[in-house]
Amino acid sequence: MTTQILIAGFGGQGVLFAGKFLAYKGLMENKQLSWLPSYGPEMRGGTANCSVIISDEPVGSPIVSKPDVLIVMNLPSLDKYEKDVVPGGKIFVDSTLIERKVERTDVDVYYIPATQLAIDIGAPTLANMIMTGKVIKETGVVSYDEIEKTLEKIISARKANLKDINFKALETGYNS
């Protein structure tokens, strides 16, 4: 099985980090995968997106143009990518920041007030991880087991104090 994931939002929302987390989790489960960010000036405050492919087979093109899973954290991203999702795919929407509903009727849609939930748990910058928790639960693209180990792997020792709050955000999303 191959899952093509596209994560999009504003620069600074942790779009790339969310993708990196999924990629690492995939790696620890011995899956084949690729992670490809958009790069350049747009990373700073403009739109940012990243393609993550997690598969049981070697990954072909690392560019996700027809996502099975779309995670959007701002309205421009929903406007831009809604049409690209494969029929039967899943769209995850941060409903705190995106007021409109998904127009497509041939996909599963999950509205998560991620930014609000992040504020509620005292981690206003971690809406990305709340979205990620929900994605893991609804797609099973990676397992929720040993999620803390993955956090240990990608959060540098210098920022070790951020591990617990990231875990909390993932958990909040997973249980939302």
Place this chain on the structure above:
Amino acid sequence: MSEKVLMKGNEAIAEAAIRAGCRHYFGYPITPQTELAAYMAKRMPKIGGCFLQAESEIAAINMVYGVAATGKRVMTSSSSPGVSLKQEGISYIAGSDLPALIVNVQRGGPGLGGIQPSQSDYFQATKGGGHGDYHLIVLTPASVQEMADLTGLAFELADKYRMPAMLLADGTMGQMMEPVELPETEPEFVDKPWALTGTGMKREHNIVNSLYLVPEELERTNLERFERYKLIEEKEARWESFMTEDADVCVVAFGIAARVSKNAVVEARKLGIKAGLIRPITVWPFPKKPIAEAAKTCKAFVSVELSMGQMIDDINLAIGCSRPVSLCSRVGGMIPSPEEVLESIKKAAGGNE
């Protein structure tokens, strides 16, 4: 077997270079290869190596020339506009028969161009690039694993044949992360009696030089160099064949274009079109043999490139224009989608029936 780690392509090159025994890196900042320099800046001081941010790409390549002359493994990296600046130095390195590694993480051009991926430096990389008759060994990675593996190979081949090698990547390969297994084996170094190590008062002085004012002498050095190139063309061409045995349509693509093309070939097969892919891993030497071989059985070729059509010339030369070769390309930082490649395959399959 070593543990797989998740790394960006640019970082994989840097780590692989260090593991290949490279302790000298010179560069100048340019997107999209900055992670490579940053990695070197972090690591080199800790392992007794040298990282130096030069005042220009021109200075950087000449520092590379200096270290290469002492026989040590050395590299620089840049992206297209910066690699243009390095051409003078690359010509001198080639003309002095020195091994060195130049990494080009290509971006769109010409001029300042853009910062998104491209393959439009193909001519520059494979046909010489600077002044004079010379070649580089040009390797084209198509995965983060190959970014690492081909870095080690590039150093080996450069040493073996006493010539500069180039890793011709692109912005996608540089920026993407994939699991990679880094080499654990100790690098093997060859003897370099020509190196500038000081005479130690024990031998005649060594001279590293590309100046020959006597035309007969300069001709001789060129002829000798091209004898070596002939050998390399015979022995060092590398490629991957994918579903080519019974292919009617043979796609040729390298790097990111090959990754996209593979998806298209798989889709084409699902539609009953016998498509296959030859992926050059070296573009100089160009894998002429497998392509000429494919021409015996297939009906048409499709060259998939992130350029206005550069490698397509080498395909036509390899097959002696015996089959139609069409071009599927996007430029300026755009990448053809698998669907676009599939369309080209369909056209090539239909148009020749």
Place this chain on the structure above:
Amino acid sequence: MVVFERPKSLAKVPMHYCPGCTHGIIHRLVAQAIDELGIEGSAIGVAPVGCAVMAYNYFTCDMIEAAHGRAPAVATGLKRSDPSKIVFTYQGDGDLASIGMAETVHAATRNENITVIFVNNAIYGMTGGQMAPTSLPGQVTQTSPYGRDVSTAGYPIKVSEMLSALDGPEFIARVAVNNVKNVKNAQKIIKKAFENQVNNKGFSLVEVVSSCPTNWGKTPSDALKWVEENMIPYYPLGIYKDKSAQKEGE
């Protein structure tokens, strides 16, 4: 008793320089410094593009030929590869002060531990006498046939003055080789520039005011007179920067 002999570091080959050219003297001074310091076995020289392009044949130590202006970058690579080697460049005014200015300034500001011999004869000799960055105001050359017009061609670059304004370099001095007294002083200063490197002190540059009878259109002796009367007044001799001496004096 031998009172005068060829330095061992100077190869026994005929040089291609024009009659009356001072490159021969400067080569000798460099070779003598290498001999006296006993560094021939660890020295690596970088030849420029210009009249001294074939200097790699004239010194018996390991030599490399650099692209035009790039000698300080090449020297940086050599030195960084093995800091125990004694690395020097030998460059002319076009090479060092025009096309290679960036490499010169940056090697200086890094205080790269190399020795730079900068031969300033105010002209491009190898290509047949064009205006150099150091050609004097009013100087007639092939490309300033009416004399260097500073309103369009700008002013000569005073390299030693300019580089000594940097915090980086260890030692900057200007000498001349137009008479015995000046040659003897040049010998001392060039040796010091190598000694500094041996003692890991850093970037040491010696600007040698030199002559070019052929392209100046003068006899060798008139050329030396022209150095005295025109070059030295514009390019005053002396030590412009000596960080170690400064420290001792403080």
